[in-house]
Amino acid sequence: MPSSSERSAANFLAGSYLDRRAELREDPYWLESARADAETLFLPAQGTALGVVGDPPTAAFIDHSHDLVRSSPDDSLVLLGWFRDRRCVLVQLDEHPMADRSRDDAFRFEELRPLAGTLGAEEAGLLAYARALAFWQRRHRHCGVCGSPTRPTRAGHVMTCRDPECAAEFFPRIDPAIIVLVSDGERALLGRQASWPEGRYSTIAGFVEPGESLEDAVAREVLEETGVRVVASDYHSSQPWPFPSSLMLGFMATAEPGAIARAGSELEDARWVTREDIASGDVVLPPPTSISHRLIANWFDAGSTVPLRTMRSRSWGATAPRGKAVSG
Numbered sequence: 001m002p003s004s005s006e007r008s009a010a011n012f013l014a015g016s017y018l019d020r021r022a023e024l025r026e027d028p029y030w031l032e033s034a035r036a037d038a039e040t041l042f043l044p045a046q047g048t049a050l051g052v053v054g055d056p057p058t059a060a061f062i063d064h065s066h067d068l069v070r071s072s073p074d075d076s077l078v079l080l081g082w083f084r085d086r087r088c089v090l091v092q093l094d095e096h097p098m099a100d101r102s103r104d105d106a107f108r109f110e111e112l113r114p115l116a117g118t119l120g121a122e123e124a125g126l127l128a129y130a131r132a133l134a135f136w137q138r139r140h141r142h143c144g145v146c147g148s149p150t151r152p153t154r155a156g157h158v159m160t161c162r163d164p165e166c167a168a169e170f171f172p173r174i175d176p177a178i179i180v181l182v183s184d185g186e187r188a189l190l191g192r193q194a195s196w197p198e199g200r201y202s203t204i205a206g207f208v209e210p211g212e213s214l215e216d217a218v219a220r221e222v223l224e225e226t227g228v229r230v231v232a233s234d235y236h237s238s239q240p241w242p243f244p245s246s247l248m249l250g251f252m253a254t255a256e257p258g259a260i261a262r263a264g265s266e267l268e269d270a271r272w273v274t275r276e277d278i279a280s281g282d283v284v285l286p287p288p289t290s291i292s293h294r295l296i297a298n299w300f301d302a303g304s305t306v307p308l309r310t311m312r313s314r315s316w317g318a319t320a321p322r323g324k325a326v327s328g
């Protein structure tokens with residue numbers, strides 16, 4: 001099992017890059033303060049695409065004097081928190097009449113997922129958080145109770161029904177998904193989906209269902225997708241995965257001895273993989289920014305004199321994992 005210090009290292013897209021100061025979402029003057037402060041960092045977004053600049057890209061912050069900020073309606077702004085000691089506000093330009101003009105501007109809008117590995121860790125975390133909130137707001141424009149339109153409240157962190165008789169509140173949605181490295185000691189149980197790059201294998205993952213514990217979900221998903229029974233599982237670490245709204249909960253698990261792997265309906269293949277299969281490049285791993293990679297590395301390093309990270313160049317592809325079970 002990993003030590004507590006190994007587990008406490010933040011996964012990519014997680015960590016203390018942001019001071020959220022959640023209590024200030026209740027401040028009725030947060031918007032005036034943000035708009036008045038020349039130091040405020042405004043992060044433009046169009047849909048779930050976020051403003052970036054340069055190559056390699058960095059977040060395209062604009063300030064309070066920018067036309068797009070000055071002319072944006074209050075409901076399009078979300079208080080993200082304090083980033084590098086400056087207030088940071090998401091500006092959603094979806095229906096902004098000048099949004100098209102920004103394409104001629106100094107920045108461009110790009111989807112985060114292909115960018116994530118090229119952004120610095122702190123900016124990637126901030127943009128992931130912004131993307132999750134933008135996605136959630138766009139899908140909660142109407143009340144699930146009475147069908148009336150909603151409006152953002154509490155600095156954009158709650159969607160509230162506009163009908164005062166109803167006034168139902170909706171909070172950002174997070175979908176828990178387990179992701180698990182199953183081992184029989186010498187081998188790891190990995191699977192691949194048909195849509196993945198050639199040779200790519202990854203850990204088993206799937207959404208937690210209502211009425212399940214995380215441990216129940218680990219055992220069920222592994223059995224459904226590979227036919228292997230898990231006899232024990234332990235929590236490792238977690239990773240926010242805002243594509244669109246998952247929280248990946250990483251586990252290390254032990255399989256019953258001699259279990260044979262077979263692919264279930266969601267996988268093209270499931271197999272037991274040795275450390276030699278990985279070291280030789282026979283199996284292509286997901287990128288190092290993924291929690292799946294970290295779980296595999298954890299298992300690999302426990303039985304190898306050479307750490308997995310020293311084999312970086314040949315063991316994995318460049319793109320993020322595309323688990324259909326945990327993405328949308």
Ligand SMILES: [Zn+2]
Binds near residue numbers: 147162
């Ligand atoms: Zn309502």
